[in-house]
Amino acid sequence: MSKCIPIKDGIxxxxxxxxxxxxxxxxxxxxxxxxxxxxxxxxxxYKTCKGCKTKLGISSNIIGDVVVWLxxxxxxx
Numbered sequence: 001m002s003k004c005i006p007i008k009d010g011i012x013x014x015x016x017x018x019x020x021x022x023x024x025x026x027x028x029x030x031x032x033x034x035x036x037x038x039x040x041x042x043x044x045x046y047k048t049c050k051g052c053k054t055k056l057g058i059s060s061n062i063i064g065d066v067v068v069w070l071x072x073x074x075x076x077x
Contacts, residue, residue, distance in 0.1 A: 026051030
């Protein structure tokens with residue numbers, strides 16, 4: 001969850017960049033995914049979980065927090 005802190009002449013906004021696999025709870029840090037996500041043309045990436053070997057979708061929202069979902073739960077339009 002992001003947090004904004006007012007300071008003199010501005011605001012500092014902090015965002016959550018670490019996440020856990022929604023299925024098995026394996027913990028990831030920014031070093032595990034950031035470079036690929038930064039260079040992504042679509043704004044999201046897929047990564048295989050190191051713990052349970054399921055495909056995860058990884059993106060960030062408008063305030064900078066990381067959003068993670070299971071690829072198997074995506075809906076096709």
